Amino acid sequence: MAKSKEEELGDDFSYILRMADTDMDGLKPLSSALTSVKGIGVRSAIQICNTTGFDPARMAGHLTVEQQETLRLAIGDFVNTVPYWMVNRAADIETGNDIHLTGQEVKLTLKEDINRLRTMKCYRGVRHASGNKVRGQRGRSNGRGGLTLGVSRKKE
Numbered sequence: 792m793a794k795s796k797e798e799e800l801g802d803d804f805s806y807i808l809r810m811a812d813t814d815m816d817g818l819k820p821l822s823s824a825l826t827s828v829k830g831i832g833v834r835s836a837i838q839i840c841n842t843t844g845f846d847p848a849r850m851a852g853h854l855t856v857e858q859q860e861t862l863r864l865a866i867g868d869f870v871n872t873v874p875y876w877m878v879n880r881a882a883d884i885e886t887g888n889d890i891h892l893t894g895q896e897v898k899l900t901l902k903e904d905i906n907r908l909r910t911m912k913c914y915r916g917v918r919h920a921s922g923n924k925v926r927g928q929r930g931r932s933n934g935r936g937g938l939t940l941g942v943s944r945k946k947e
Contacts (some may be wrong), residue, residue, distance in 0.1 A: 810863055811863075825851075880900070
């Protein structure tokens with residue numbers, strides 16, 4: 792049964808694609824496979840497919856090497872092809888430009904932002920440093936770490 796499926800896929804089928812320092816599953820549709828890259832969501836993936844002219848429902852493993860390179864370039868040039876509200880870092884603090892972060896850049900930039908807030912000692916930075924909720928959520932009863940403390944029974 793498995794061999795018949797492999798024969799249907801063809802010899803040039805790629806089971807794993809490498810985009811933006813992330814492994815994408817070649818057995819998934821292209822729009823779904825692109826979402827495995829950090830910084831690319833469903834809407835961004837569909838927009839990238841529309842920009843490149845690829846079918847979003849097409850299996851990602853059927854892309855040729857040239858098409859994969861086109862896709863890499865489209866991911867890199869995403870900020871120039873979409874409106875400013877679609878990028879994930881509009882008006883960057885350091886440069887002031889619209890940037891779309893992908894891959895490890897997302898994680899590194901988040902760490903830098905939190906460290907900047909901590910050094911400023913602003914409210915959000917203090918809450919991040921102490922490990923508490925940052926955005927006004929309830930902290931007394933929900934989201935607590937550690938062991939549960941129940942009511943102990945009085946010994947007779």
